[in-house]
Amino acid sequence: MSINYLTPAFLIERDKDRCIDCQVCVRQCANEAHRWDEEEQRVFSEDANCVNCHRCVVMCPTRALHIKKFPLEFRNNANWTQDAMRAIYLQAETGGVLLTGMGNDRPYPIYWDHMLLNASQVTNPSIDPLREPMELKTYLGRKPDFLKIKKGKLLEDIPPQLELDVPIMFSAMSFGSISLNAHKSLAAAAKKVGTYWNTGEGGLHKDLVEHGSHTIVQVASGRFGVDADYLKTAAAIEIKIGQGAKPGIGGHLPGEKVGEEVSQTRMIPLGTDAISPAPHHDIYSIEDLRQLIYSLKEATEYQKPVIVKIAAVHNVAAIASGIVRAGADVVAIDGFRGGTGAAPLRTRDSVGIPIEFALAAVDTRLREEGIRNQVSLVVGGSIRNSSDIVKAIALGADAVYIATSALISMGCHMCQKCYTGKCNWGIATQDPQLTKRLNPEIGAERAANLLKAWAHEIEEMLGGMGINALESLRGNRLMLRGIGLTDRELNILGIKAAGE
């Protein structure tokens, strides 16, 4: 090992009384944090290689392994923290842009946790979802300004809609950033639960075409895997303008990850970097966006909703208004905590705004302009549980996108090293030795279980409020109260303080 100024981030503790030198940890760790010493006939650990993904801890048959933060204390300094210094050592050594994975992990306020939900007491009785029907059905797409009905029949066609049995979809993660087995798990789970998964910008693998009716395909600046068949196979098409983890910048899937399957699915040469430029080079204005939206609608004969996904940034309300006027059927907004397979650390941690504010601002703006019905709003960027979803819907969302939660359901332990391609859980990797660890049937079952569990919880909370259809909660901000928020924050969120 070359000498550098970095100290290990984690310490692997091996309980010698428990360890039976079975070498499971050695085989399980793609980072080579465990090593078998032939001469000494025992297992050693290389702390510096450990990323704290817990794979060995979970797989160790005798529970002999513990991972701890490396117990190296710098002299107390509230300004120069260990993280701040590590970053400088690393950049001084490499001259590189700091790269990380998953969502923003900085201790910014989490506004979901500053909002509380209402419940019925005495007046307006609550509803028991175990005995009474509850409606979570959600339709995403442009709604007409008014309906013309004659003899009980609609006189005009309703624009194309996505029908969701639960208000939760799996958001975009590309094949390349995650494994084919992860894609298979998400696709099958979406089908099971009656919702949609999203290909991300890396194309649709041929094995997943059969799930087309539950698939949202993405068109991003690199246009990977985009052809007429791809567009026609899908239930909806999403134009990716930005993502919460890295607003305003593009992406590079490193050539190492572009193997045979990824190359075919992305329709690019083997082993080349898959570069997504920061902007779409045919979109420099709202008018240009309209052109892309309509080129997609033309290519699919106006049969499919077109989603435009943007990152939550300062001026998000005005941007969303422009997107609606450009003809999008759904606007997806990704908050600054949204996950990623790889993003520059400083961008991930410092760019964008919380989804809670972005959602409230966009919903308010579209209502003020009288165009809220023309579009559905889908929000993502760290939806962690069912109450986050209920709060999002009360703030004005039609549905939510989840990705990190879905990956956690399949085994992700949030080590944030997705970009290394060495995911020991078989998710963020293309290494066949690792990807086979994620059984797509089990993955699908776990992801589907999560959605079912959340759907039950949403019904419970709705019933508690005396509401029996999710539609009645949509944009119903009276069901929210703020706690520990300033007047200004309450004002932006459009909610009252607890006690008011």
Add this chain to the structure above:
Amino acid sequence: MSVTIDTKDIYFKELNQQIRDVLKTGVEEIILNNVNGQRYIGDGITGTQSIIINGTPGNDMAAYMDGLKLVINGNGQDAIGNTMNDGTIVIHGNAGDTLGYAMRGGEIYVHGSVGYRVGIHMKGYQEKNPVIVVGGKAGDFFAEYMAGGIQIVLGLDLSPEESIVGDYCGTGMHGGVIYLRGTVEDYQLGKEVKVLPVDQEDLELLGRYVHNYAEYFSEDYEAIISKEFIKLIPFNTRPYGNLYAKY
């Protein structure tokens, strides 16, 4: 069999529906007369038929197109052949910006010159090898992020003060090849690109497409091919491989 449509005063949505309907009947050729800015002609269509366009078609012509042959007797506007998969486009005039953006297959021939950001992110894979041939000059950001395929600029009939390409030519290029019939200054090139002389193999490849160009536009093949070409290729397929430090 050929069908003629007078497109005067027909909105693009209606026109494109008509085109799709007519193609479904098995017609081999559609002639569109009086085309005046209608967008998305040939968009997302799979087939091997021809569309002859008399007039000026609008933006995003042949986006996602898969196999058709389009002949434009007039100028083309922006974003022609956007993410095109296969087919042939022959433009008897000039064309606008972002021609062939993310084009993956097929061939585009432009008799005259093209605008900015042409051939950006052109790619190829397996047997697919897209081609753009421009008779005149190309604007700034030509072939930016190019990942595959062949782009040829002939620089015909340029005045001495005109340059065959603009600035930032081939910036971020990581695959494919550019041939220019003329010279460029270093400052016009992206730092990912290197200039090489053409060899015999290049000339054979060039010959094929220049021959097509001469044929489509009734130009003198010998006069074009006899002048010196240069070749631009990327230094490597991973321009940003060393940009990052793993945190």
